[in-house]
Amino acid sequence: MAVARITExxxxxxxxxxxxxxxxxxxxxxxxxxxxxxxxxxxxxAVGKGGKITEYRAHIRITFILEG
Amino acid sequence: MAVARITExxxxxxxxxxxxxxxxxxxxxxxxxxxxxxxxxxxxxAVGKGGKITEYRAHIRITFILEG
Amino acid sequence: MAVARITExxxxxxxxxxxxxxxxxxxxxxxxxxxxxxxxxxxxxAVGKGGKITEYRAHIRITFILEG
Amino acid sequence: MAVARITExxxxxxxxxxxxxxxxxxxxxxxxxxxxxxxxxxxxxAVGKGGKITEYRAHIRITFILEG
Amino acid sequence: MAVARITExxxxxxxxxxxxxxxxxxxxxxxxxxxxxxxxxxxxxAVGKGGKITEYRAHIRITFILEG
Amino acid sequence: MAVARITExxxxxxxxxxxxxxxxxxxxxxxxxxxxxxxxxxxxxAVGKGGKITEYRAHIRITFILEG
Amino acid sequence: MAVARITExxxxxxxxxxxxxxxxxxxxxxxxxxxxxxxxxxxxxAVGKGGKITEYRAHIRITFILEG
Amino acid sequence: MAVARITExxxxxxxxxxxxxxxxxxxxxxxxxxxxxxxxxxxxxAVGKGGKITEYRAHIRITFILEG
Amino acid sequence: MAVARITExxxxxxxxxxxxxxxxxxxxxxxxxxxxxxxxxxxxxAVGKGGKITEYRAHIRITFILEG
Amino acid sequence: MAVARITExxxxxxxxxxxxxxxxxxxxxxxxxxxxxxxxxxxxxAVGKGGKITEYRAHIRITFILEG
Amino acid sequence: MAVARITExxxxxxxxxxxxxxxxxxxxxxxxxxxxxxxxxxxxxAVGKGGKITEYRAHIRITFILEG
Amino acid sequence: MAVARITExxxxxxxxxxxxxxxxxxxxxxxxxxxxxxxxxxxxxAVGKGGKITEYRAHIRITFILEG
Structure with a gap:
């Protein structure tokens, strides 16, 4: 059966x-x-000196099938 | 008093x-x-063969008032 | 060293x-x-009488540097 | 054997x-x-204009047996 | 698109x-x-008088597609 | 739109x-x-020397609207 | 220094x-x-046959000082 | 009323x-x-040198009635 | 000293x-x-059309020693 | 009775x-x-270019008594 | 097989x-x-009147083997 | 934009x-x-036979930038 791995x-x-x-x-x-x-x-x-968002960051967990 | 229910x-x-x-x-x-x-x-x-998102999924909890 | 505070x-x-x-x-x-x-x-x-979202709400935790 | 359901x-x-x-x-x-x-x-x-609690709310999870 | 429900x-x-x-x-x-x-x-x-398990219980969350 | 703050x-x-x-x-x-x-x-x-509760403590998170 | 234990x-x-x-x-x-x-x-x-609470249960964690 | 204790x-x-x-x-x-x-x-x-499970371990919380 | 890594x-x-x-x-x-x-x-x-489990899935976190 | 506040x-x-x-x-x-x-x-x-820690950061929740 | 207990x-x-x-x-x-x-x-x-830590406290869970 | 990975x-x-x-x-x-x-x-x-700590262990999550 397939085995998958999760990475962040x-x-x-x-x-x-x-x-x-x-x-x-x-x-x-x-x-x-x-x-x-x-x-x-x-x-x-991250919020910059002007008080606005300068960089949006999304943490994601990715699932992928491990081959053979 | 009103009673509500939550469903997911x-x-x-x-x-x-x-x-x-x-x-x-x-x-x-x-x-x-x-x-x-x-x-x-x-x-x-879900991510498809081309490595792109093919279906976005959002889990939501819904609150609604139970009648009478 | 800088000290920061978090508020919600x-x-x-x-x-x-x-x-x-x-x-x-x-x-x-x-x-x-x-x-x-x-x-x-x-x-x-919040969802209104018509069953549609009437107000989106986002809870955020804000970090800011405490001055001197 | 009995099967139960939980609702909130x-x-x-x-x-x-x-x-x-x-x-x-x-x-x-x-x-x-x-x-x-x-x-x-x-x-x-919920807290009203006068700063007092106007409505107490308790979330409960209820377990009940599913019949046959 | 399909919408699913989760029940416990x-x-x-x-x-x-x-x-x-x-x-x-x-x-x-x-x-x-x-x-x-x-x-x-x-x-x-549940454990009985003799100190042995008399009833195993498993809580499960079930996902099912909501029709039309 | 109104912005609220939460304090504990x-x-x-x-x-x-x-x-x-x-x-x-x-x-x-x-x-x-x-x-x-x-x-x-x-x-x-807190429990006192006599083994009874001497002070009940409740942690609460309070939401209040930020003016202007 | 005093050492305490917690039991549930x-x-x-x-x-x-x-x-x-x-x-x-x-x-x-x-x-x-x-x-x-x-x-x-x-x-x-616990809720009895009549649909009323028959036994209230409170889980508490108790802290007590370990002697010498 | 009965009082119970939980130990792990x-x-x-x-x-x-x-x-x-x-x-x-x-x-x-x-x-x-x-x-x-x-x-x-x-x-x-625990997994041994050969890459197989050598010892299964289950953490359980046990509830038991405290006498008198 | 040995350093280990955990993968899921x-x-x-x-x-x-x-x-x-x-x-x-x-x-x-x-x-x-x-x-x-x-x-x-x-x-x-995963549950199939017949309402039976067609694929059991277990998420495991594996610890292994990092060499040299 | 005293009321305290927690800030992070x-x-x-x-x-x-x-x-x-x-x-x-x-x-x-x-x-x-x-x-x-x-x-x-x-x-x-924070870890710097040389791969060493350049800034240790500790998040703390502080409790203090609110005066009168 | 050995059985262990955890206490806090x-x-x-x-x-x-x-x-x-x-x-x-x-x-x-x-x-x-x-x-x-x-x-x-x-x-x-605990923090004393002078605003300094007067007592550091560490909660630990201890595992120990239960004899025969 | 830079993409980072987290490993434990x-x-x-x-x-x-x-x-x-x-x-x-x-x-x-x-x-x-x-x-x-x-x-x-x-x-x-880990605690040794003498009841003292023989090996301190710290689990850390490391963030690092993925190159190109």
Missing amino acids: IIGSSPKSWDDAVKNALERANKTLRGLTGIEVTKMNA | IIGSSPKSWDDAVKNALERANKTLRGLTGIEVTKMNA | IIGSSPKSWDDAVKNALERANKTLRGLTGIEVTKMNA | IIGSSPKSWDDAVKNALERANKTLRGLTGIEVTKMNA | IIGSSPKSWDDAVKNALERANKTLRGLTGIEVTKMNA | IIGSSPKSWDDAVKNALERANKTLRGLTGIEVTKMNA | IIGSSPKSWDDAVKNALERANKTLRGLTGIEVTKMNA | IIGSSPKSWDDAVKNALERANKTLRGLTGIEVTKMNA | IIGSSPKSWDDAVKNALERANKTLRGLTGIEVTKMNA | IIGSSPKSWDDAVKNALERANKTLRGLTGIEVTKMNA | IIGSSPKSWDDAVKNALERANKTLRGLTGIEVTKMNA | IIGSSPKSWDDAVKNALERANKTLRGLTGIEVTKMNA
Whole structure:
């Protein structure tokens, strides 16, 4: 039977949390194969001198199938 | 005094978590009356062969007033 | 060394959770200085008579540097 | 063997949390049979303009036996 | 898109926790359709006068698709 | 839109937890305006030499609207 | 320096959770000395055939000083 | 009214988690009377040089009635 | 001193959760050395059209010694 | 009866977590009176380019008595 | 197979949390045999009139083997 | 935007938890680049026959930037 692994990564974006998730997923695709799902476990952000969000950060847990 | 109930449902959408929440709420309105609030308790997603999100899923807890 | 404080506020918006976070942050900037980051800890919403979300609410924890 | 179900409801009362629990339980008896136990999972309250509690709210999980 | 619901039930068995899960699932099939998954959230047991387990109990969360 | 803040205080009473909550709320009204709700997050107590409760303590989270 | 121990007991009462806590504490005083504090960690109850609470149960963690 | 105590023990077995629970319960019966229930709170295991489980371990919380 | 790492994997089996754990461990042995222990953190399952479990899934955290 | 408040601050230090706690406490004494206790809720650290800890950070919850 | 028990104690020290753990462990050795491990579950402290820590407190869970 | 990964390791030391954290970090530097922060998530220890701590163990979550 298939065995999967879960790894946790943090994506970031100057635009939104949705975009931060996409950036994380895009990076994960460079080194991992067999991705089947993600879960967002934390949404935080850095706030700059002007009091606005400068970097959205999304923590995601990624599940991917381990080959053979 | 009013008594309310909480039930947990999972909405899905090919577009976004916000849309998944809306779909869940729309479905809930078909069978439940007296909805007063929701809370998002989990945001996950299925990832397809191409490494992109194919289905956003939002778990929500819905509160609604029990009649009479 | 710098010492920071964390406070919890709830922002609201008729449009979205992202907007609720922004409203909370905007209000925080009126009374706090030295904001460095936020974390979203809860996303809930009020649902109106028509069964639609009438107010999005985002609970955020704000970190800010305590001066001297 | 018996199978039971757990459902979560919120009772309210202008008097106390104990009374809120009783109101919740009373309402549950109208639609459910075979109740065997409850657990209080949250005690909160609405506060009115005068700064006093206007409505006590108790979240309870109710266990009841599913018939045949 | 499909919307699913999660409900929590407790199965019991004089034999084992695995059997308690099966009994819970069997009962759920009598009233629910579209079951897609379960999660075991608690394993406890009643112990009799002789100091042995007399009833295994498994709490499970069941996910099922809400039709149309 | 309105923005609210949550603060945590501990009330005490020689009589009961209900009374400890009331004392906490009464004190909060002296310095805060716009209170809308509370949640009890912890109930503990000091026990004296005679083995009886000498001070009931209730931890509550208070929500209040931030003006302007 | 003093060293304390924490133990968990469950008190019950046909009247109320407050009474269940008192019964638990009274019993603890029979076998333990040096009690300094308690915390209520769970409030549940058995419900009888008539749909009313027949036994209130309070789980408490008791702290007591270990002698010499 | 009866007062119960909860204690936590860890059973082990070379065969299975079910067996580890049984071993823990058997040992508890040697020193405790009035056992009424258990809950499994953790299932872990030691893995040997060959990469196989050499010892299953089950953490259980045992409830027993305190006499007189 | 030895340093260990913890990784999380998900094993599956058509037979049982015990078997799902074994499959996960077997797969881990193909790529990891120095395994010393595991902990089961989640037990869920897929349910098929017939309302029966078609795939048992066990989430386990594996500890292994990092060489040199 | 006395009412206390809990606030959360983050202390930092280039030397140790113990020192980070002390720095946080020292800063708190500048603006708060009636401090009675603290609890460490998180210990994290920033790591610099050389792979060493450059700033220890301790999150603490401070309890202080609210005057009259 | 060996069966172990877990008990929770609180050590204190005027010097440090490390010392509070040692004091707790030293006391435990007076009445318990077969200790195999500990886990620190809480670090708090009493703060005196001068705004300094007067007593460090460490909550620890102690595991020890139950003899025959 | 940068994407980071979080991995969990356990460091040990015969001297202290601070030293266990340092050992874990030192080992991590051998195989990982771009470390930016750590968080201590668990502090436990092995206790030897003499009833003293023989090995301090610190679980840490390490964040490091994923290159290109």
